[in-house]
Amino acid sequence: MNEPDPEVDDDGGSPACFAHLLCPECAAVPEDDATVCWRCGTDLPQRRER
Ligand SMILES: [Zn+2]
Numbered sequence: 001m002n003e004p005d006p007e008v009d010d011d012g013g014s015p016a017c018f019a020h021l022l023c024p025e026c027a028a029v030p031e032d033d034a035t036v037c038w039r040c041g042t043d044l045p046q047r048r049e050r
Contacts, residue, residue, distance in 0.1 A: 022029060028039040036043055 023037040023042055025042040026040045028037055030037060030044050
């Protein structure tokens with residue numbers, strides 16, 4: 001498991017648990033159930049587990 005970056009200051013920003021949900025290309029926050037980024041169209045990893 002990766003440890004959280006101690007140099008990242010979370011002062012009222014986005015919760016760290018959202019980090020893996022961000023678009024890998026533009027860091028936009030994808031909408032619920034989105035499979036592609038609304039901003040750049042990058043294919044997003046499926047969050048749902050079968
Ligand atoms: Zn994007």
